[in-house]
Amino acid sequence: MQTTKRISPAKVIAGSLSLPGDKSISHRYALIGAIAEGDTSIANYSTGADCHSTLGCVRALGIEVEGAGTEFVIHGKGLDGLRPPAGDLDAGNSGSTIRMLSGILAGQPFASRIFGDESLSRRPMQRVMKPLAQMGARIEARDGQFPPLRIAGSRLHAIDYTLPVPSAQVKTCVLLAGLYADGSTSVTEPIRSRDHTEIALREFGADIAVERQKITIAGRPRLAGRKLVVPSDLSSAAFFLVAGLLVPGSHLSIHGVGLNPTRSALLDFLAGMGARIRVPNLESQNGELIGDLEVEYSELRGGTIDGGLTAALIDEIPVLAVLGAATEKGLTVRDAGELRIKETDRIRTVVDNLRLMGVQAEELPDGMVIPGRQQFHAARLDSSGDHRIAMAFAVAALRADGESTIEGADAASVSFPEFWDTLARCTG
Ligand code: S3P
Numbered sequence: 001m002q003t004t005k006r007i008s009p010a011k012v013i014a015g016s017l018s019l020p021g022d023k024s025i026s027h028r029y030a031l032i033g034a035i036a037e038g039d040t041s042i043a044n045y046s047t048g049a050d051c052h053s054t055l056g057c058v059r060a061l062g063i064e065v066e067g068a069g070t071e072f073v074i075h076g077k078g079l080d081g082l083r084p085p086a087g088d089l090d091a092g093n094s095g096s097t098i099r100m101l102s103g104i105l106a107g108q109p110f111a112s113r114i115f116g117d118e119s120l121s122r123r124p125m126q127r128v129m130k131p132l133a134q135m136g137a138r139i140e141a142r143d144g145q146f147p148p149l150r151i152a153g154s155r156l157h158a159i160d161y162t163l164p165v166p167s168a169q170v171k172t173c174v175l176l177a178g179l180y181a182d183g184s185t186s187v188t189e190p191i192r193s194r195d196h197t198e199i200a201l202r203e204f205g206a207d208i209a210v211e212r213q214k215i216t217i218a219g220r221p222r223l224a225g226r227k228l229v230v231p232s233d234l235s236s237a238a239f240f241l242v243a244g245l246l247v248p249g250s251h252l253s254i255h256g257v258g259l260n261p262t263r264s265a266l267l268d269f270l271a272g273m274g275a276r277i278r279v280p281n282l283e284s285q286n287g288e289l290i291g292d293l294e295v296e297y298s299e300l301r302g303g304t305i306d307g308g309l310t311a312a313l314i315d316e317i318p319v320l321a322v323l324g325a326a327t328e329k330g331l332t333v334r335d336a337g338e339l340r341i342k343e344t345d346r347i348r349t350v351v352d353n354l355r356l357m358g359v360q361a362e363e364l365p366d367g368m369v370i371p372g373r374q375q376f377h378a379a380r381l382d383s384s385g386d387h388r389i390a391m392a393f394a395v396a397a398l399r400a401d402g403e404s405t406i407e408g409a410d411a412a413s414v415s416f417p418e419f420w421d422t423l424a425r426c427t428g
Contacts, residue, residue: 002407002408002410003408003409003410004405004406004407004408004409005394005405005406005409005420006403006404006405007394007397007398007400007403007404007405007406007423008397008402008403009378009397009398009399009400009401009402009403010243010247010398010399010427010428011247011249011428012247012248012249012250012427012428013240013243013244013247013250013251013252013398013426013427013428014250014251014252014426014428015252015253015425015426016252016253016254016255017240017252017253017254017255017422017425017426018232018254018255018256019232019233019236019237019240019254019257019416019418019422020044020046020047020048020070020232020233020236020416020417020418021044021045021046021047021051021070021230021231021232021233022046022196022230022231022232022233022234022235022258023046023048023050023051023096023233023235023236023415024096024168024194024196025196025200025230025231025258025288026042026045026046026048026051026054026230027046027050027051027054027094027096027097027100028100028172028196028197028200029042029045029074029200029228029230030042030045030051030054030055030058030065030072030074031054031058031100031101031104031176032176032200032201032204032223033058033074033076033204033225033226033228034058034061034063034074034076034077034081034082034104035076035077035078035079035081035082035104035179035223036076036078036204036205036223036224036225036226037076037077037078037081037222037223037224037225038075038076038224038225039073039074039075039076039225040073040074040076040204040225040226040227040228041071041072041073041074041226041227041228042071042072042073042074042228042229042230043070043071043228043229043230044070044071044229044230044231044232045067045070045071045072045230046070046230046233046415047069047070047416047417047418048387048413048414048415048416048417049092049093049094049413049414049415049417050092050093050094050096050097050414050415051094052092053090053091053092053093053094053097054094054096054097054101055072056089056090056092057089057090057091057097057101057114058074060085060086060087060089060090061082061083061085061089061112062077062081062082062083062085063075063076063077063081063082074225076223076225078222078223079179079180079220079221079223082104082108083110084108084110084111084112085112088112088113088114088115088148089101089105089112089113089114089115090114090115090116091114091115091116091120091147092116092117092120092414093116093117093119093120093343093387093414094116094120094414095120095123095169095342095343096169097116098114098116098120098125098147098149099125099127099128099169099170099172099173100169100172100173100176100197101114102114102125102128102132102139102149102151102173103128103132103172103173103174103175103176103177103178104176104177104179104180105151105153106132106135106137106139106151106153106154106156106177106180107137107153107154107155107156107177107179107180107181108151108153108180109153110153111150111151111152111153112150112151112153113148113149113150113151114147114148114149114151115147115148115149116147116148119343119344119385119386120147121142121146121147121148122146123146123147123341123342124145124146124341125141125145125146125147125149126141126144126145127164127165127167127170128169128170128173128174129141129145129149131159131161131170131173131174131177132151132173132174132177134159134161135156135157135158135159135174135177135178135181135185136154136155136156136157137151137152137153137154137156137177138151138152138154139151139152155182156177156178156180156181156182156219157181157182157183158178158181158182158183158184158185158186158219159174159181159185159186160185160186160188161174161185161186161187161188162187162188162189162190163187163188163189163190164190165190165338166189166190166191166193166308166311166338167193167338168193168194168195168196168197171187171189171193171197171215172197174187175187175197175198175201175208175215175217176197178217178219179201179206179217179219179220179221179223180219180220181219181220182219182220183218183219184216184217184218184219185216185217185219186214186215186216186217187214187215188213188214188215189213189215190213191213191307191308191311191312192213192262192308193262193311194260194262194263195210195260195262196260196262196288198210198215199260199286199287199288200286200287201217201223202287203226203228203286203287204223204224204225204226205221205222205223205224206218206221206223207221226286228286229285229286230258231256231257231258231259231285231288231290232254232255232256232257232258233257233258233415233416234257234258234259234260234263234264234266235263235315235316235415236415236416236419237254237257237293238266238315238316238319238320239319239391239392239394239395239416239419239423240252240254240295240422240423240426241254241266241270241275241277241293241295242319242320242322242323242395243395243398243423243426243427244295244296244297245270245275245295245297245298245300245323246297246322246323246326246395246398246399247297247398247399248297249297250295250296250297251294251295251296251297252294252295252296252426253292253293253294253295254292254293254294254295255292256290256291256292257290257291257292257293258288258289258290259279259282259289259290259291260288260289261289262312263312264289265309265312265313266312266313266316267279267293269303269305269309269313269320270300272303273300273301273302273303273327274298274299274300274301275295275298275300276295276296276297276298277293277294277295277296278293278294278295279291279292279293279294280292280294299328300323300326300327300328301327301328301329302324302327302328302329302330302331302372303327303329303331303332304331304332304333304334305317305320305331305332305333305334305336305367306332306333306334306335306367307334307335310333310334310335310336310338310367311335311338314336314338314339314342315388317333317336317339317346317350318346318349318350318388318389318392319388319391319392319395320333321333321350321354321361321368321370321392322350322354322392322393322395322396324370324372325354325359325361325370325371325372325374325376325396326372326373326374326376326399327372327373328372328373329372330369330370330371330372330373330374331368331369331370331372332367332368332369332370333347333364333367333368333369334364334366334367335366335367336366336367336368337365337366339367342386342388343385343386343387343388343414344384344385344386344389346386346388346389347363347364347366347367347368348363349383349384349386349389350368350389350392351363351368353379353381353382353389353392353393353396354370354396356379356380356381357376357377357378357379357381357393357396357400357404358374358375358376358377358379359374359375359376359377359396360374375401376396376397376399376400376401377400377401377402378397378400378401378402378403378404379400379404380404380405380407381393381396381397381404381405381406381407382406382407382408383406383407383408383409383411383412384408385408385411386411387411387412387413387414387415387416388415389411390406390408390409390410390411390412390419391412391416391419393406394406394409394412394419394420394423398427
């Protein structure tokens with residue numbers, strides 16, 4: 001069901017927020033919990049539909065999952081405890097679910113099929129099929145590259161794989177397959193991507209070594225169920241950080257946010273442009289850094305996102321593009337071809353929606369150029385079914401000169417179902 005939201009210009013963004021659990025970490029805790037021995041209890045599990053797709057798949061593979069809301073217990077049965085699913089596994093809109101779970105399915109003694117929604121069915125899967133085939137897995141895809149995937153599980157052997165694209169999902173897929181392989185599997189990444197999998201596997205007791213950009217995991221470990229707490233999602237917090245930076249007079253605090261250094265380039269990038277963001281406290285929980293964030297309206301210089309920074313900010317680029325238009329010198333994004341194969345072609349959907357608001361934006365093959373000092377005009381905007389586009393343009397609408405509408409606003413629930421209520425609560 002498509003819903004439309006009306007967003008009025010905000011006078012101020014203020015308050016103290018707690019946001020739902022990190023999407024990336026939630027997926028990993030659920031998947032690894034399922035193949036660990038004994039119970040894994042997870043607090044602050046993501047409320048997003050994507051992470052519920054992962055829980056649905058885990059259940060369909062014969063693992064009992066108890067709980068509701070944000071608290072779950074996964075009754076893991078060890079590496080060999082999964083059962084053949086009665087039907088096809090549904091990954092919904094979630095690239096993380098299909099790509100990461102494929103690594104586990106490849107090592108099972110049974111065949112499975114995994115599919116997704118229309119958007120996921122257009123996203124490329126060769127990036128996981130290739131290393132898994134090298135490990136001995138047999139995988140078929142529609143037209144050789146798109147979901148559904150049919151995975152005939154087999155005995156896997158260890159490989160030493162260099163990722164052709166910086167992708168934490170692909171890295172995770174190979175590491176999870178490596179749990180089932182004979183010997184030690186290594187993955188080398190061209191640019192360091194989010195390392196939640198490495199941290200989580202270590203927490204569950206895997207034998208994993210990280211040497212610069214090379215990660216090595218020993219096959220057939222004994223993973224033990226654990227008690228885990230998911231930090232709040234920095235990529236969800238990004239929408240509120242940008243809202244606070246955009247609307248004059250704003251002052252906002254956000255509690256318990258995951259600040260893993262492979263994710264927190266966002267804070268350095270914003271601070272480098274002149275953003276007033278404070279982290280009054282920092283602690284470590286289950287190997288992940290967590291802190292509170294305080295943000296105040298700031299006049300920003302603008303900047304460039306390219307190279308390794310693009311990979312580190314990949315999920316935040318839509319909302320940073322919105323912010324760029326309000327900076328002094330604007331924002332340039334390069335090396336972001338990956339954005340074209342996310343839930344939508346995010347270079348296109350960002351540029352189209354900016355233009356609908358009367359904001360100039362130039363589309364590049366691998367990025368965009370958004371001049372600074374621009375005004376946002378009220379407009380009818382469209383998420384194209386992409387959660388991050390819906391939320392990024394709700395933030396843009398806060399700075400417009402009248403009421404805007406966001407079609408397909410329900411898409412936000414893929415990662416952040418509480419987004420609209422949270423936005424209403426802190427908007428004055
Ligand atoms: C994710 C990795 C990123 C990111 C996605 C979540 C993860 O994708 O865009 O939202 O949890 O590993 P890629 O690894 O494909 O870049």
